[in-house]
Amino acid sequence: MTLRLRADVSTADTDYGTVLLDGADGRYWQLNASASLTLRTLLDGGTVDEAVRRLTGTYAVGPDRAREDVERLLTRLRDARLVRP
């Protein structure tokens, strides 16, 4: 299932990663480069496995650690109600 941002969340790329603006409550969130790569992969329809492959293909990180980190980021995005359930 493709990850989707909530309708009132907009994104902006920066030199450091991505900023998410929650138009509903005015909060904005900064994602670093690896979080941006992960989010972009998932929003483009990629699976968690694909996000892990992108991380391990770009950064010096093993697949187990990368998977933990992808899952943790997904939890953070859901807890912040930035993505659709």
Place this chain on the structure above:
Amino acid sequence: DSRELQAYEAPEMFEAGSFAED
């Protein structure tokens, strides 16, 4: 296959501020 991997920083997301406050 000799592409250098970048140093890894775990994916991080933090609240950077409030549009309302700013």
